[in-house]
Amino acid sequence: MSIDKKIVDDLVANDVSFVTTVPCKQLAGVIDEVEARPEIFHIPSNKEDEGMGLCAGAFMGGKRPAIIMQNTAIGVTINTLATLTQYYRMPLPMIISYRGELREPVACQVEMAVHTKALLNQLNIPTYHFHKESDADELDAILKYTFMCNKPVAILTDASFWGGYGDQ
Amino acid sequence: MIRSEILREIAPILHDQLVVCNIGLPSQELHMIDDNAKNFYMLGTMGLSSSIGLGLALAQDKTVISIDGDGSVLTNLGTLPTIANNVADNYILMIIDNGSYGSTGDQPTYAGKKTKLEKVAEACGCENVVVCKDVDTGKTLQAAIDSKKMTVIVVKCDSGNIKLPVITMDPVVIRDRFMKAVAS
Secondary structure, X not given: OOHXXXXXXXXXXXXXXXXXXXXXXXXXXXXXXXXXXXXXXXXEOOOHHHHHHHHHHHHHOOOEEEEEEEOOHHHHHHHHHHHHXXXXXXXXXXXXXEOOOOOOOOHHHHHXXXXXXXXXXXXXOOEEEEOOHHHHHHHXXXXXHHHHHOOEEEEEEEHHHHXXXXXX | OEHHHHHHHHHHXXXXXXXXXXXXXXXXXHHHHXXXXXXXXXXXXXXXXXXXXXXXXXHOOOOEEEEEEHHHHHHXXXXXXXXXXXXXXXXXXXXXXXXXXXXXXXXXXXXXXXXXXXXXHHHHOOOOEEEEEHHHHHHHHHHHHHHOOOEEEEEEOEOOOOOOOOOOOOHHHHHHHHHHHHHO
16 A cells, blocks of 8 residues: 555544645645545645644534645744644644655755754644654554644654655 | 724624634624624634634535634735635635724735735635625625625725723633534
């Protein structure tokens, strides 16, 4: 089974039915899979804080949401995470491509990578780092944990997890 | 009319609907005029009233009205293409356009200058965009509810504020009672 399919299978198995995405090359396969699944309403966002607003509304409407985005978005969404998702105590799995880690070809990506875990830590956001493909075995448990504790939870997926950057 | 006068006038219409209300004075005014479980007050996060409302409308069948401001829509302008391309016919975005950032001291917004939000919404692909005068807000809103078509209403009104206290309700209480009202 492809890792893209496994990730989306875990979302569906945990009743996640409302997914917003901001594109990333590494997550392109997951986004395609989200779009293809009839169990999931896929709504692309123009910016990640907008996406977190959509997810907050969907949660209050009875759906389990998730957001798929790059780690640069942590810089964009700190206020939303603190004053909406956390303040109103809402669950939000965040499947994040962790750009700027080992095998990264674009130097600028490293500039946010070095802040990513520190910012998540400062926000008291539970954070999991997928480095090897087998790390994704925990996704099911992470999703259950997220909806148990009603918190935003970060799942960082680095280039090694995705098998590098292909031809770059 | 200023925003608080409009909210007072349309409160009987809002009373039966799910309302997501913008941060700051709009939420404080609605809270004072007609606090009830079907109101979701934003205590922070400027700009996301329209996004929260759209997510809620897409997730369930009841009518949802997002009360937003011109300044807040400008903060989250990316919301309009998302609304246009994800039609929810139980969703109404009502933009109270007073041309100013009311909660922060009535500084002028670009919507009060050259920018026309109704034209932005149309250019983004929103199909039912209605501009109304402050005195016509009630009948315009009721018509939008009755139409069962996703509608963006831009209410042109005067800037100005009344003095009133902040909302001290716990956010989890606001969210919990709102979710129970949504599910009921």
